[in-house]
Amino acid sequence: MTDDRLYPTRPILAASVAVIRDGRILLAARGKPPGEGLYSLPGGMVEAGETLAEAALRELHEEVGVEAEVMGLLTPVEFIERDGRGHIKHHVVIAPHAARWVSGEPQTGPEAKDIRWITERDIADLPMTAGLGGILEQAFTIARGDTRP
Template sequence: MTGDRLHPARPFLAASVAVFRNGKVLVASRGRAPWEDLYSLPGGQVETGETLEEAALRELEEEVGVSARLTGLIAPFEVIEREADGRVKHHMVIAVYAARWLSGEPRTGPEAREIRWVTESDIASLPTTPGLAGILAQAFAHDRRLPPA
């Protein structure tokens, strides 16, 4: 994590995406801090001039090589980590989207060490980033409301 993201002067805006394929969602173990080796959704920081939706799809392609069609915004998710003395260590506001897989077989890389397609019941057995289980419960509920792919 770059120096400006550690003990930031302001929150960072990010987007991530829960991609569904055949009733399973794509998760990847993080290759970098924070939360290295924990499973999460592909995503990352929004670039200047980029919409949240564009960022979510770009990060999905860059991190794991998958293309998808967004189906809805699941929730904003805020991460605030503090040092023992109370200083803010990390502060991210993440727009989490749901999507349906279009193309590309997931590939690992520097930001995604291991990739899995998992069922909703599989989540409890994985080491995940804080709050991921709750976000995925919402994403699975959203996906079940959509017509079959």
């Protein structure tokens, strides 16, 4: 399999997960570009043969060592970045999920420099990846038990 994440010939499909535990959501500071140091949801590329939810849960376990149960799909986010010449450097379509924490205490590693369980009040103070605020709003709505879209 070729890795065409940088200057891709087509959009890349990824999945992420907003893990909910006691009204808080798990965020990790990215350990690699793009967005290194920014807070985001654990996630990564979908592998051939995986469902979006399977990919999100696999990436969650690989990145931070947590197990969760998917509750539903949230609104997809697109990340498109162009270089100085206008060429597409990154184009990733991310399918975020809301999930209920099952087990494991999150651990930092190469892909997660820092980990935080955040409340809605914490959002304003964190440097985050583009589009994450709207995803977190959806996930916090689910965390409150309000399942209306």
